[in-house]
Amino acid sequence: MLLVDVDGVISLWGFDMDRRPDGTYHSVDGLPHFLSQEAGEHLLALSDAYDLVWCTGWEERANEYLPPVLGLPGPLPYLSFDRHVHTGTTMPGHWKLGAIDAYARDRPLAWIDDVFNDACHDWARRRPSPTLLVETTPAEGLVSRHAEELSAWAAARAPARS
Numbered sequence: 001m002l003l004v005d006v007d008g009v010i011s012l013w014g015f016d017m018d019r020r021p022d023g024t025y026h027s028v029d030g031l032p033h034f035l036s037q038e039a040g041e042h043l044l045a046l047s048d049a050y051d052l053v054w055c056t057g058w059e060e061r062a063n064e065y066l067p068p069v070l071g072l073p074g075p076l077p078y079l080s081f082d083r084h085v086h087t088g089t090t091m092p093g094h095w096k097l098g099a100i101d102a103y104a105r106d107r108p109l110a111w112i113d114d115v116f117n118d119a120c121h122d123w124a125r126r127r128p129s130p131t132l133l134v135e136t137t138p139a140e141g142l143v144s145r146h147a148e149e150l151s152a153w154a155a156a157r158a159p160a161r162s
């Protein structure tokens, strides 16, 4: 499966307006979001090799807004997060990890996001099944080099076909 963050991966900001990536502004809950055309095209191609799963604070709203704009098949599964779990704790962690573990169990997974911390990398190393973290920057989001890395990773793990 491929866990897909939205903000900083599909919804972009911080780019130079003179060199704006391909995409369009959309009103999401009354706020303008710039949605990357390129990210949508890469996700559509990656959906051949991966089960796409929304892994974003947008939760179910990702299905409401994104598949129609990006041309993705939808609705996709999405993770729900209990944001209260980590509030006020000094435990190292990342607010998405609990929900990912509960959903993915021991399945191999790739996760594309613009915010990974040390807890994510430790978690990925300790998982018993293959795990790939792909980090984007919010000004460009998911671009070719990320898509190529994800395609190669999936291909290397695909069952041999006779």
Ligand SMILES: [Mg+2]
Pocket: 005, 006, 007, 008, 009, 113, 114, 115
């Ligand atoms: Mg993000």
